[in-house]
Amino acid sequence: xxxxxxxxxxxxxxxxxxxxxxxxxxxxxxxxxxxxxxxxxxxxxxxxxxxxxxxxxxxxxxxxxxxxxxxxxxxxxxxxxxxxxxxxxxxxxxxxxxxxxxxxxxxxxxxxxxxxxxxxxxxxxxxxxxxxxxxxxxxxxxxxxxxxxxxxxxxxxxxxxxxxxxxxxxxxxxxxxxxxxxxxxxxxxxxxxxxxxxxxxxxxxxxxxxxxxxxxxxxxxxxxxxxxxxxxxxxxxxxxxxxxxxxxxxxxxxxxxxxxxxxxxxxxxxxxxxxxxxxxxxxxxxxxxxxxxxxxxxxxxxxxxxxxxxxxxxxxxxxxxxxxxxxxxxxxxxxxxxxxxxxxxxxxxxxxxxxxxxxxxxxxxxxxxx
Numbered sequence: 001x002x003x004x005x006x007x008x009x010x011x012x013x014x015x016x017x018x019x020x021x022x023x024x025x026x027x028x029x030x031x032x033x034x035x036x037x038x039x040x041x042x043x044x045x046x047x048x049x050x051x052x053x054x055x056x057x058x059x060x061x062x063x064x065x066x067x068x069x070x071x072x073x074x075x076x077x078x079x080x081x082x083x084x085x086x087x088x089x090x091x092x093x094x095x096x097x098x099x100x101x102x103x104x105x106x107x108x109x110x111x112x113x114x115x116x117x118x119x120x121x122x123x124x125x126x127x128x129x130x131x132x133x134x135x136x137x138x139x140x141x142x143x144x145x146x147x148x149x150x151x152x153x154x155x156x157x158x159x160x161x162x163x164x165x166x167x168x169x170x171x172x173x174x175x176x177x178x179x180x181x182x183x184x185x186x187x188x189x190x191x192x193x194x195x196x197x198x199x200x201x202x203x204x205x206x207x208x209x210x211x212x213x214x215x216x217x218x219x220x221x222x223x224x225x226x227x228x229x230x231x232x233x234x235x236x237x238x239x240x241x242x243x244x245x246x247x248x249x250x251x252x253x254x255x256x257x258x259x260x261x262x263x264x265x266x267x268x269x270x271x272x273x274x275x276x277x278x279x280x281x282x283x284x285x286x287x288x289x290x291x292x293x294x295x296x297x298x299x300x301x302x303x304x305x306x307x308x309x310x311x312x313x314x315x316x317x318x319x320x321x322x323x324x325x326x327x328x329x330x331x332x333x334x335x336x337x338x339x340x341x342x343x344x345x346x347x348x349x350x351x352x353x354x355x356x357x358x359x360x361x362x363x364x365x366x367x368x369x370x
Contacts, residue, residue: 024339029091031056031117033108034098035064035081037191037258038122040073041328042095047075048363052335056088057081085111093335096121100193100219102133106140109151113143118338119151122331124220126153127163128227128347141345150341154334154348155220156326157183162224162285164348164356166304167231169315173308176232180305183287184298188256189324197269197289198246200261206246217244218287221273225283231349234277241273248290248298256291267291268298333359 030052032043039059046052054077057069065083069076082088085108094117099105102125112119125132144151153159162181170176187194198206198215209215222239229236248268254261261267268290275283288298302320306313337355338346348356 022340022342024336025092026051028052028093028335028339029055029089030335031058031088031091031094033058033085033088033094033096033112035059035061035072036097037189038324038328039095039097041189041324042097042331043069043073043076045328045332046095046335047073049332049359050364051359051362053077055079055091058083058085058088085115088112088115090115091117093118093120093339095119095331095335096123097331098123100124100196102126102136106133106136109140110143113140113147113149113151116147116149118149118341119144120331120334120338121151121153122155122159122327123153124155124158124218124223126151127155127158127220127223128230131222131226137345145344148343150338150343150346152334152338152341152346152348152351154330156321156323156330158220158223158227159330159348160326160356161302161304161321162221163227163231165315166228166306167349168353169304169313170232170306170308172313173306173311175309176306177309178282178284178305178307179228180284180307181286181303182299183285183302184292184300184320185287185289185323186292186320187289187323188291189258189322190256191258194256194259197244198266199256199269199289199291200259200265202265203246203249206266210243215244217269217271218289221271221285224285225273225275227347227349228283229275229277234275234282236282237276237279239273239275242271244269244271247288248292248296250291254291254293259291261291268296329358333357335359 032039056079059081060083064081067081068078070078094112102123109119140151166179196216221241225239246266247270250261250263250265250267252263268288270288272286274281301318304315337351
């Protein structure tokens, strides 16, 4: 069982409700860091935004160095891809779509902040300051405030479905007693992050890589649980994250956009976590991740249950929330919010509700993604 850490008060970071405190220019200059499947989808979504101008892109793969962004995404500007934060042009906001692990991207985020850029990242470990690396969050907070900019972690989950959405809906009851979220996440659009789920491995390969730590499943359950508990003003005894389990073996070949899943290999996994309060689980999460087909023995769709004092709130999405597209949308919709937020490290709980809303009305044209 994991007991949540706390951010060192000496760092000066203080969470709490904070509204927009800075003026935002009518057209934000934006750079995108990381041009994998998610990063390119973010570029595609920002291209039609009338309030955003893409001015730069970064990727560390040598094959992309010097490539014009326009050759990777239709309608994007002809800016060259660079390989370091120092080589990027100055911008108002940097969207970082590179890694789930904060320790590895701290130097990049720091360099961006020091150049006066606000940062939005889909790094799962950047969602909740009391977990993972509170000392890194404290450093990022100091750098951001020193340069008058802000840094925000967001995404589909952590960021919305298992933390922010339950918190908003909890306002419909005077007392929350238990929260349960079950999801089935189709991963067919994702790229490099699929390695941590072990899809396409034989069962023996999956088990071996799980033992060695190379297959770990979802990164971020603890972040969502801690954020949800903080919003509900609950003090947890601890957070339990189970080892990821292989759940589904492909009977025939199948494939996502960036991964092949041959017959006899792992096509789906299940991952569970819970928050413990007064010795009992009060937050329970379970997610199936995989490259799914309609007849798979998996409960499709997503469900959220909030057991309150006077009523039980149940929300069901039979078709589920498309994780990839939702993550892209959360990152893009946060661009103007991070530019307006008070300088320092920010979480979604610090932002006004309007900051989380879709910004599609700002598009000159809306691309249709199927």
